Amino acid sequence: MPDSDELSHPFTLGVDIGGSGLKAAVLDARARMVTEKLRIETPYPLSPERLVDSLASMAGKLVEYDRVSVGFNGMVRHGIVITAPQFSRIGGLGTPIDKDLVTAWHNFDLANALEDVLGKPTRVANDADVQGAAVVEGKGLELVVTLGTGCGTALFYNGGLLPHMEFAHHPLHGDETYNDYVGDSALREVGEHKWTKRVLRTLDILRNLVFFDKCFVGGGNAKKLTMELPPDCVIIDNSAGILGGVRLWDTGHLGVVDTL
Secondary structure, three states, X not given: OOOHHHOOOOOEEEEEEOOOEEEEEEEOOOOOEOOOXXXXXXXXXXXXXXXXXXXHHHHOOOOOOOEEEEEEOOEEEOOEEEEOOOOOEEXXXXXXXXXXXXXXXXXXXXXXXHHHHHOOOEEEEEHHHHHHHHHOOOOOEEEEEEEOOOEEEEEEEOOEEOOOOOHHHOEEEOOEEHHHHHOHHHHXXXXXXXXXXXXXXXXXXXXXXXOOOEEEEEOOXXXXXXXXXOOOEEEOOOOHHHHHHHHHHOHHHHEHHHHO
């Protein structure tokens, strides 16, 4: 961690909201961690209010910051949650849907709710979009795939973030969605070797779907891949989910991020 006199403002509270864990750290203007990363288990059932309270508690344990960036596991536009399939279930993916949670999350203004509680300007985007913001090289069409509780994706063109598409919930193999086929439950069910084959097959499908120039594979389960990825794919560190938060404020780099 850099010395305090080397750090540059503004400081950003970077938050990564995942299906299994909530992570947060404060970053300086060059996306260097000012604090150690905090992590707690994602609490279920997770209402919007419970999430906001949990994040406020975590933020209170960190140093002072100037702004907030949040990567959220769901569809987000203008800081408003459109859908949150994972958090609309009583215990996350694979558990029954709670209709009250579906209603609570739909059109929930997460950015404003956090601004009210934390007292700082806040931006919220899909978590895969935020991870990608930390790692893309700005060359051609770049795809980001996150392997965690589910399967997230993000697309960038020449460094600009493209409108988010929820491939995770689209049928991929028979009746199985991307989440079903390569999510954490599939990893536990079939084991690392067979699961890795599924991931490689999924990357081939995505290559033929979007014709990416490069694919960045991240998320907590990326480290469990047992075979080498194709030359146009590279594994990234899971910390990108927090580090990309600084780039949410760099609209010149992210292009259309303000419209998401």
